[in-house]
Amino acid sequence: MSFDEDRITVELIDGRILSIPLSWIPTLNNAAPEEREKYDISLNGAMIIWDPDKCAINDELSIADYLGPSHK
Numbered sequence: 001m002s003f004d005e006d007r008i009t010v011e012l013i014d015g016r017i018l019s020i021p022l023s024w025i026p027t028l029n030n031a032a033p034e035e036r037e038k039y040d041i042s043l044n045g046a047m048i049i050w051d052p053d054k055c056a057i058n059d060e061l062s063i064a065d066y067l068g069p070s071h072k
Helices: none
Strands: 007-011 017-021 047-050 059-062
Antiparallel strands (some): 047 059
């Protein structure tokens, strides 16, 4: 997973690349770049989690939410 000034990019285990505009996720868009890097991946790999005890962000990103309705 990586970030640039406009996007979060995630490589899925099947090799697909998912690129999400940060503007779609206000908590990440408004966060400092170094805070965005303080994430954890859920055990099943379906969620990216920012724990407010570890960083200034309190959010969870469900990968399925960005893949479309047929993947939920």
